[in-house]
Amino acid sequence: MVKSLEVTEYRQAVLLVRVHAITITGSPSLFVRAYVTAPTPLDPSADFVHTGFWLASASIVGASAGDLVRAPLGGNVGAHVRVTISATQNASMPETIQARLSAGLLVRR
DSSP, X not given: OOSOEEOTTOXXXXXXXXXXXXXXXXXXEEEEEEEEEOOOTTSTTOOOEEEXXXXXXXXXXXXXXXXXXXXEOOSOOOSEEEEEXXXXXXXXXXXXXXXXXXXXXXXXX
16 A cells, blocks of 8 residues: 555546445445645655645445545645545444445546
8 A cells, every 4th residue: 555646747636436345324424535745755754644635535425336436636736645534423323334445546647
């Protein structure tokens, strides 16, 4: 697994999320998001991720196995992109979030 993808040569990108299997009960949220990141060889252990702003966000809630969920990245994709998965659920009631996902970036020069 890579921490980020270098995208300096590309002007456009689309986040593609493949839903291989999914079980969700209740009303949780499940997102796959792409963020700008700026790794440096001067401090390889630091991530330098701009988590307050995402380039693309794909909601997986409501998706079924076999679905392809896509989210275009905003205009300036930056130098590197990191893709993360984020899930939240209601703490006061039991909910199930089980998903097998894979993600990729479709890029264009």
